[in-house]
Amino acid sequence: MKAIHCKELTKQYRRKAALDGVDLSIDDNKIIGLIGRNGAGKTTLLKIISGMLRESSGHVEVFSKRPFNNLFVSANSIYIDDQMNFPPSLTLKELLKEGRRFYKNWDHDLALRLFEHFGFHEKESHKNLSKGKESTFNMIVGLCSRCPLTIFDEPTTGMDAAVRKDFHRALLKDYIAHPRTILLSTHYMNEMEDLFEEVVLLDHGKLRLHTTMDDLREYAIGLSGKVSSVQPWLEGRDVLDQQESGLDDVQVAVKHDYTDGEIQRMRLDGISVTSIQPTDACMFLTKQEGGGLDHVFRSNESE
Numbered sequence: 655m656k657a658i659h660c661k662e663l664t665k666q667y668r669r670k671a672a673l674d675g676v677d678l679s680i681d682d683n684k685i686i687g688l689i690g691r692n693g694a695g696k697t698t699l700l701k702i703i704s705g706m707l708r709e710s711s712g713h714v715e716v717f718s719k720r721p722f723n724n725l726f727v728s729a730n731s732i733y734i735d736d737q738m739n740f741p742p743s744l745t746l747k748e749l750l751k752e753g754r755r756f757y758k759n760w761d762h763d764l765a766l767r768l769f770e771h772f773g774f775h776e777k778e779s780h781k782n783l784s785k786g787k788e789s790t791f792n793m794i795v796g797l798c799s800r801c802p803l804t805i806f807d808e809p810t811t812g813m814d815a816a817v818r819k820d821f822h823r824a825l826l827k828d829y830i831a832h833p834r835t836i837l838l839s840t841h842y843m844n845e846m847e848d849l850f851e852e853v854v855l856l857d858h859g860k861l862r863l864h865t866t867m868d869d870l871r872e873y874a875i876g877l878s879g880k881v882s883s884v885q886p887w888l889e890g891r892d893v894l895d896q897q898e899s900g901l902d903d904v905q906v907a908v909k910h911d912y913t914d915g916e917i918q919r920m921r922l923d924g925i926s927v928t929s930i931q932p933t934d935a936c937m938f939l940t941k942q943e944g945g946g947l948d949h950v951f952r953s954n955e956s957e
């Protein structure tokens with residue numbers, strides 16, 4: 655069954671198209687990573703899916719319902735980000751107790767165990783937490799709600815590396831025991847790629863790629879060697895990035911649609927063939943036009 659279905663989804667903020675004709679279908683009971691550069695439209699998409707924002711045009715369905723202001727969708731989903739507002743008069747422990755009232759699948763035992771594991775104090779208040787602790791508390795709420803659609807928008811903001819690792823493990827363990835649809839946006843794809851079954855990549859409000867993590871690992875390969883050896887292998891191919899090094903050496907990231915036989919022949923031509931990490935593939939796929947940072951410094955040097 656489809657948990658989420660978007661067709662030509664657009665969100666316009668005055669003259670700015672934050673989402674521009676997004677077609678996307680997501681099956682239920684999967685962990686999906688939402689990736690994209692700053693301003694790509696991730697938060698906008700997640701807020702539309704969770705029913706907090708209304709689309710400008712196109713079509714969006716969550717559990718076969720239009721999410722905006724929909725009671726069924728809001729009862730079956732949770733949206734966690736770093737700007738969550740909780741009633742200031744309640745302590746952290748009291749907030750967890752409230753979880754029971756709001757979420758029908760709430761696991762209070764797990765909430766208390768995580769609360770203790772991450773070193774919270776029962777009388778603390780949410781507004782006095784440090785950035786990393788705030789994210790950790792929000793993560794506990796997101797996990798323990800066990801909503802059929804759980805949305806985490808940059809959930810690890812401010813968490814230190816050890817807490818991020820614990821979060822990934824907790825998420826995976828709980829998901830395996832209680833499968834549901836988890837949509838998670840992050841800029842730390844290299845740390846999270848083992849969690850994701852699929853990845854959705856946004857670029858300037860458009861869907862650039864929606865694929866399985868396994869396919870993304872094979873999406874591109876790196877070729878490096880003499881220009882004269884490498885160049886013939888690039889004809890008619892989708893070159894994602896190309897850097898000249900030295901006088902006549904080149905390093906290229908190219909979409910991998912070569913056969914095993916072709917790879918063998920490249921190696922015989924003296925070309926080094928390497929894999930491209932998913933994070934790098936996403937970076938190349940969403941590369942900014944205009945020559946990058948080197949170009950900025952080059953302009954300065956020429957003055």
Ligand SMILES: Nc1ncnc2c1ncn2[C@@H]1O[C@H](COP(=O)(O)OP(=O)(O)OP(=O)(O)O)[C@@H](O)[C@H]1O
Binds near residue numbers: 698
């Ligand atoms: N309320 C708003 N009014 C006007 N423009 C907005 C508003 N919210 C977002 N935008 C613009 O829409 C675009 C997409 O923003 P969005 O927050 O969805 O991106 P994002 O991928 O989540 O970015 P980041 O990774 O930096 O959090 C950006 O250009 C942003 O400036």
